[in-house]
Amino acid sequence: MITPVDILGVNGSIAKRLENYELRKEQLAMSEAVNRAFIKKQHLLVEAGTGVGKSFAYLIPAILQTAGNQKDDSSTNKSSANNVTINNTPIKSVVPSNKSSTDCNVKYDIPFDINYSPDSFDLLPDLSDQIDNEVSYQFDRQVSKTDFPRVIISTHTISLQEQIMEKDIPFLRSVLPFEFTAVLVKGRSNYVCLRRFYAVSQKLNTLWDDFQQREFEHLHDWIKKTEDGSKSSLIPEPAWEIWAEICCETGNCTGKICKWNDKCFYNKTRRRIVNAQILIVNHALFFSDLMLRMQSGGILPTYNMLVFDEAHTIEQVASEHIGISVTQYQVEYNLNRLYNEHTQKGLLMNSNFSNKNNNNEIDTIGEKKKKNEYNYTTEFEELRKIVIDCLTRSDIFFGDLIDWIKQHSGGNGRVRKAGSFRNNLSEGLSKLTEHLRRIIEKLPDAGERQEFRSARDKIISIRDSIDLWVNQQIPDESVYWIEVKTTSRGKLRVSINASPIDIGPILREHLFGKIQSIVMTSATLTT
Numbered sequence: 304m305i306t307p308v309d310i311l312g313v314n315g316s317i318a319k320r321l322e323n324y325e326l327r328k329e330q331l332a333m334s335e336a337v338n339r340a341f342i343k344k345q346h347l348l349v350e351a352g353t354g355v356g357k358s359f360a361y362l363i364p365a366i367l368q369t370a371g372n373q374k375d376d377s378s379t380n381k382s383s384a385n386n387v388t389i390n391n392t393p394i395k396s397v398v399p400s401n402k403s404s405t406d407c408n409v410k411y412d413i414p415f416d417i418n419y420s421p422d423s424f425d426l427l428p429d430l431s432d433q434i435d436n437e438v439s440y441q442f443d444r445q446v447s448k449t450d451f452p453r454v455i456i457s458t459h460t461i462s463l464q465e466q467i468m469e470k471d472i473p474f475l476r477s478v479l480p481f482e483f484t485a486v487l488v489k490g491r492s493n494y495v496c497l498r499r500f501y502a503v504s505q506k507l508n509t510l511w512d513d514f515q516q517r518e519f520e521h522l523h524d525w526i527k528k529t530e531d532g533s534k535s536s537l538i539p540e541p542a543w544e545i546w547a548e549i550c551c552e553t554g555n556c557t558g559k560i561c562k563w564n565d566k567c568f569y570n571k572t573r574r575r576i577v578n579a580q581i582l583i584v585n586h587a588l589f590f591s592d593l594m595l596r597m598q599s600g601g602i603l604p605t606y607n608m609l610v611f612d613e614a615h616t617i618e619q620v621a622s623e624h625i626g627i628s629v630t631q632y633q634v635e636y637n638l639n640r641l642y643n644e645h646t647q648k649g650l651l652m653n654s655n656f657s658n659k660n661n662n663n664e665i666d667t668i669g670e671k672k673k674k675n676e677y678n679y680t681t682e683f684e685e686l687r688k689i690v691i692d693c694l695t696r697s698d699i700f701f702g703d704l705i706d707w708i709k710q711h712s713g714g715n716g717r718v719r720k721a722g723s724f725r726n727n728l729s730e731g732l733s734k735l736t737e738h739l740r741r742i743i744e745k746l747p748d749a750g751e752r753q754e755f756r757s758a759r760d761k762i763i764s765i766r767d768s769i770d771l772w773v774n775q776q777i778p779d780e781s782v783y784w785i786e787v788k789t790t791s792r793g794k795l796r797v798s799i800n801a802s803p804i805d806i807g808p809i810l811r812e813h814l815f816g817k818i819q820s821i822v823m824t825s826a827t828l829t830t
């Protein structure tokens with residue numbers, strides 16, 4: 304069995320490749336501790352100063368556990384190596400671990416232990432059943448078929464992800480005597496949705512002004528050339544309001560009936576993710592996935608081992624994702640996406656059916672032409688009025704919050720009592736979603752149905768969050784507060800927020816109690 308010392312040791316693979324390779328005892332000690340934690344299905348905390356070379360120290364055991372000790376292919380043709388410089392900064396503590404490394408005779412500082420029974424990990428549940436839901440449809444059904452070990456590496460910053468993907472992994476590929484697969488996982492909204500792109504290109508003038516239309520025209524060249532369809536391959540990146548209309552969205556995919564399904568960039572990426580042994584993600588995506596898993600969903604495929612680098616930030620990121628946050632802007636944006644009275648744009652204006660009367664013959668995607676007896680004009684007009692009403696209700700609701708903050712100036716915005724605010728907004732949003740449901744059922748175009756369904760789902764989610772917040776009904780004991788910020792134009796922007804007071808029990812139940820081995824590392828870990 305290959306161990307970290309075979310890679311990082313004085314006679315290891317890296318030493319054979321790099322002439323001036325210097326053994327870093329701290330790096331090797333950390334790597335062995337991580338390897339042991341993976342093998343023994345334990346959790347591990349490692350505080351290691353800058354320059355120890357933490358990423359190699361956990362990447363090597365991750366690769367060994369997922370690929371290296373299962374498949375030895377030493378005949379593989381390797382590319383040339385990059386040089387690696389690591390400062391000799393000591394590891395401060397390694398917890399919990401076995402006493403010391405016999406190979407390198409490194410002493411560990413073990414200040415405390417984590418009370419997790421190794422036995423509990425024998426009960427590691429098969430999460431694949433929980434992933435098969437509408438949100439993550441066909442990709443995750445493939446997940447349940449995978450049965451190889453998988454490690455998630457989660458970082459806080461993009462720069463660290465780039466370092467891992469662009470430097471560390473290529474270097475390790477060049478020195479390790481076996482193949483492994485590693486994929487950077489980005490959120491769905493980072494990829495263009497071809498169905499939405501081509502639907503938008505049919506009705507540019509009803510969506511945007513001349514400037515935005517010209518900007519969109521540039522995307523036609525890009526879409527023909529792009530290999531992965533990701534926003535980061537677009538230079539310069541498009542304005543967010545343009546990207547928002549053409550990106551992949553949760554709940555806005557027509558799945559197998561989409562005529563772009565075979566070419567879909569997101570589908571291709573998901574297939575690579577499902578087959579990868581190492582997945583690199585950021586903390587935000589990781590905790591979004593965890594939230595979905597808690598509700599029987601999921602973005603990521605199943606995994607057995609997890610490394611949090613920059614782990615000092617996970618409490619904050621977890622709190623943000625496990626709590627509630629609704630901004631006034633979010634409410635207005637989602638309503639204006641349906642109908643903007645000022646610009647006369649939005650889904651309720653640019654729908655192919657906005658001005659259709661009854662008995663029209665309709666073209667549908669993937670379906671035969673059929674007669675549709677429904678007066679769209681009247682329904683769309685009614686919906687536009689409801690949107691305007693909701694915007695007024697939103698002004699009143701958030702206006703009341705601003706008044707409350709002014710009356711409680713000097714406070715921290717914390718709201719201690721349930722029902723402290725009148726909430727007519729939720730009632731308006733409920734009426735809107737009910738009318739949307741009726742029109743969605745009647746729309747014969749699958750693409751448009753999905754657009755409206757997605758818009759409706761977002762409004763339902765916002766309404767439910769507002770209800771939970773006003774009535775202070777989050778099951779875990781939480782803190783509820785209001786935040787007011789001033790925009791660059793001097794406008795006050797309000798948000799309502801709630802977060803569990805202690806996320807420890809939630810993480811224990813849904814994360815540490817379920818994943819067989821979790822390693823947390825950072826240059827600054829406090830206990």
Ligand code: SF4
Pocket residue numbers: 495496497498499551555556557558561562563564567568569570
């Ligand atoms: S399969 Fe879904 S995400 Fe892909 S292009 Fe079609 S609608 Fe968009």
